[in-house]
Amino acid sequence: MTATPILRLRGIDKSFGPVQVLHDVSFDVHPGEVTALVGDNGAGKSTLVKCIGGIHPIDGGEYWFEDEEVQVHSPRDAAALGVEIVYQDLALCDNLDIVQNMFLGREKRRGLVLDDATMEEMAAKTLEGLSVRTVKSIRQQVSSLSGGQRQTVAIAKAVLWNSKVVILDEPTAALGVAQTAQVLELVRRLADNGLAVVLISHNMNDVFAVSDRIAALYLGRMAAQIRTSDVTHAQVVELITSGRSGDLGLATTNGATA
Amino acid sequence: MKAGPSQEEIRRHNLGTLLRHVHIGGSMSRAVLADRMGLNRSTILGLVSELTSAGLVREELPRDTGRAGRPSLVVRPESDQAYVLAFDVGVDRLTAARIGLGGVFLDRREARMRPDHREAGQVTEVLADFAHQMMDTTRQGTVCVGVAAAVRGMVRRPDGLVRAAPYIDWKDEEFGESLTRRLDLGLPVSVGNEASLGALAEHLRGAGTGCQDLVYLHGDIGIGGGVIAGGQLLGGDCGYGGEIGHMVVNPRAGRPCGCGGRGCLEAEAGERALLEAAQRDPSATGREAVRAVVEAADRGDISARAALHDVGDWLGIGVANLVNILNPRTVVFGGTLREVFLGSAAQIRSRVNSHALAASRENLRLRVGALGDNAVLIGAAELAFSTILAGPLEALARTST
Ligand SMILES: Nc1ncnc2c1ncn2[C@@H]1O[C@H](COP(=O)(O)OP(=O)(O)OP(=O)(O)O)[C@@H](O)[C@H]1O
Ligand SMILES: [Mg+2]
Ligand SMILES: [Zn+2]
Numbered sequence A: 001m002t003a004t005p006i007l008r009l010r011g012i013d014k015s016f017g018p019v020q021v022l023h024d025v026s027f028d029v030h031p032g033e034v035t036a037l038v039g040d041n042g043a044g045k046s047t048l049v050k051c052i053g054g055i056h057p058i059d060g061g062e063y064w065f066e067d068e069e070v071q072v073h074s075p076r077d078a079a080a081l082g083v084e085i086v087y088q089d090l091a092l093c094d095n096l097d098i099v100q101n102m103f104l105g106r107e108k109r110r111g112l113v114l115d116d117a118t119m120e121e122m123a124a125k126t127l128e129g130l131s132v133r134t135v136k137s138i139r140q141q142v143s144s145l146s147g148g149q150r151q152t153v154a155i156a157k158a159v160l161w162n163s164k165v166v167i168l169d170e171p172t173a174a175l176g177v178a179q180t181a182q183v184l185e186l187v188r189r190l191a192d193n194g195l196a197v198v199l200i201s202h203n204m205n206d207v208f209a210v211s212d213r214i215a216a217l218y219l220g221r222m223a224a225q226i227r228t229s230d231v232t233h234a235q236v237v238e239l240i241t242s243g244r245s246g247d248l249g250l251a252t253t254n255g256a257t258a
Numbered sequence B: 001m002k003a004g005p006s007q008e009e010i011r012r013h014n015l016g017t018l019l020r021h022v023h024i025g026g027s028m029s030r031a032v033l034a035d036r037m038g039l040n041r042s043t044i045l046g047l048v049s050e051l052t053s054a055g056l057v058r059e060e061l062p063r064d065t066g067r068a069g070r071p072s073l074v075v076r077p078e079s080d081q082a083y084v085l086a087f088d089v090g091v092d093r094l095t096a097a098r099i100g101l102g103g104v105f106l107d108r109r110e111a112r113m114r115p116d117h118r119e120a121g122q123v124t125e126v127l128a129d130f131a132h133q134m135m136d137t138t139r140q141g142t143v144c145v146g147v148a149a150a151v152r153g154m155v156r157r158p159d160g161l162v163r164a165a166p167y168i169d170w171k172d173e174e175f176g177e178s179l180t181r182r183l184d185l186g187l188p189v190s191v192g193n194e195a196s197l198g199a200l201a202e203h204l205r206g207a208g209t210g211c212q213d214l215v216y217l218h219g220d221i222g223i224g225g226g227v228i229a230g231g232q233l234l235g236g237d238c239g240y241g242g243e244i245g246h247m248v249v250n251p252r253a254g255r256p257c258g259c260g261g262r263g264c265l266e267a268e269a270g271e272r273a274l275l276e277a278a279q280r281d282p283s284a285t286g287r288e289a290v291r292a293v294v295e296a297a298d299r300g301d302i303s304a305r306a307a308l309h310d311v312g313d314w315l316g317i318g319v320a321n322l323v324n325i326l327n328p329r330t331v332v333f334g335g336t337l338r339e340v341f342l343g344s345a346a347q348i349r350s351r352v353n354s355h356a357l358a359a360s361r362e363n364l365r366l367r368v369g370a371l372g373d374n375a376v377l378i379g380a381a382e383l384a385f386s387t388i389l390a391g392p393l394e395a396l397a398r399t400s401t
Helices: A045-052 A075-081 A098-102 A116-129 A147-159 A177-192 A204-210 A233-242 B007-025 B030-037 B041-053 B120-136 B175-183 B194-205 B265-269 B271-277 B287-298 B302-326 B337-355 B372-390 B392-399
Strands: A007-016 A019-029 A034-038 A060-065 A083-086 A165-169 A196-200 A213-218 A221-227 B057-060 B074-077 B082-089 B093-100 B104-112 B143-151 B162-165 B170-173 B189-193 B214-219 B223-229 B330-335 B365-368
Touching (some): A019 A034, A034 A177, A034 A204, A045 A083, A045 A165, A116 A147, A147 A165, A147 A177, A177 B287, A177 B337, A196 A204, A204 A233, A204 B337, A213 A233, A233 B337, B007 B074, B007 B372, B007 B392, B041 B057, B093 B372, B143 B194, B189 B194, B194 B372, B223 B265, B265 B271, B265 B302, B271 B302, B287 B302, B287 B337, B302 B330, B302 B337
Parallel strands (some): A019 A221, A083 A165, A165 A196, B143 B189, B330 B365
Antiparallel strands (some): A007 A019, A007 A060, B082 B093
């Protein structure tokens, strides 16, 4: 458990037109740890993640990465920092194979032609490094994969680029029990290998099974960020549903933060 | 006054340590070995050449050569040359494997065990059969360097007498001795408790790699336990230690336990308790049945949810006690407890966070086993390898008679 976060957000505001979705949000992400980001539907989890990934520009606040304040205006900026995101609306192309998907938009070339050999080798190595043995061939079309395998490929795509922070928006939402178990083990392994992982999930068993810290968003405000070893299920549910639990959480639920 | 270790003892120790490094860590260069063992390169060179001529390691170019620079040779265990036999005596299944130095599965056999074929004599016959089948296929010059078996019961140290294995109705069974006689390999068969061996396996090769203090919980028909403390398997006075399944959590109002007691962790949180609470057939135990409860809970089945909630609660209470007493870095959930953990982690964690002392739990990691259903067999193999790792050349000399 490291003391210094690799990614720090301070006072993030974000509005869509007249509607303010994020209010003064602070958020820390630590290397070697899984940080669970929880909150009710519409709390602003995906929006926060899209701000981190450079899809939505932030209206105000600070974005710190490895102790430097940075400006992230596009997904390219985020990727350059080593921040990769697997979005909730999973972006894999059904009609392409695993290798093509992993390198989509960032293909390796040798001169003018695609360097298939290198891409295949990198894809295979990444999957192997994640101890992924369930996919038969890396030249398989993504449409032929199960939901769990698709998530696995999406996650492998995110770690392929020597990324430092990997953010997963509800990777287990559509999966059955066995596939969820596989994805959770993969999530845990990424963090144990030193990456900073953010996991968005509504399933409290998933959250308590793999996370080291829990960040709870309530109506666009960060209600609390706590260590998973310091809270109970009931407290986290309270933070999600009312923004506070005992001493934890927002001072009042209609405005100022604690 | 005892004199310091002799040159000979130091050499034996170093050979064993080097072999252990490549056995557990896989291929590595002499420079890395020198660094890890704190020895100079010429000493390492000497040790490697001794182990090479004994046929236990080989030096070769690494498979995965980086683009830049001249690749240096790596020392690699001779997995095809030296192997052990590992057996797992389950409740309804017998498993055997031939596992090479470095932990490579070379061969594997499995048979279902009928309830009327559980007598130690019959089990010994099946295992001996497996052993001969697997050894028949080996090439000339390969050598078996150890044999070990896991049982779901209490095993006396050091002679391996199985004091009680209630699920297969064994009592004071001289299992190790009869299997040794029946195999007739000139090697004693070591016997160990299944969850202790699972703990060893996860510690050396699984979810607890690099962690010196670990508790392993193994869900099977019952709940087995194994404790690694300071890098060593905790056995207690006679080897019976680590029976976490019989930690008493609810003695007054609790459910009866197979041990004759009441309110043991196994009685409250074992497969039977889970199935019964989920209103399923409690005698139809096994992974499929447990998984079905977790799946039903995931789909919203109320009694399945309540059952997992209860079982998770008891498991959390048990783990909290263990954390307060042992301060482990990692608690590993193996066997069918893997599914149970994933389906009730919120309850387990909440109990631990409420009852374990803050200082003891702050670095605690709860993990599912990384070795799956092979954990027990791998642990048995590690037990079988311990002789050759303690003194490689002496062990080889004894086998090649
Ligand atoms: N592009 C957009 N334009 C306008 N409003 C948006 C946009 N994206 C999100 N919102 C609004 O912002 C709020 C937060 O949405 P967001 O998707 O971040 O929630 P969430 O916490 O991810 O929820 P869920 O758990 O359902 O995924 C919602 O009220 C949503 O309608
Ligand atoms: Mg969302
Ligand atoms: Zn008991």
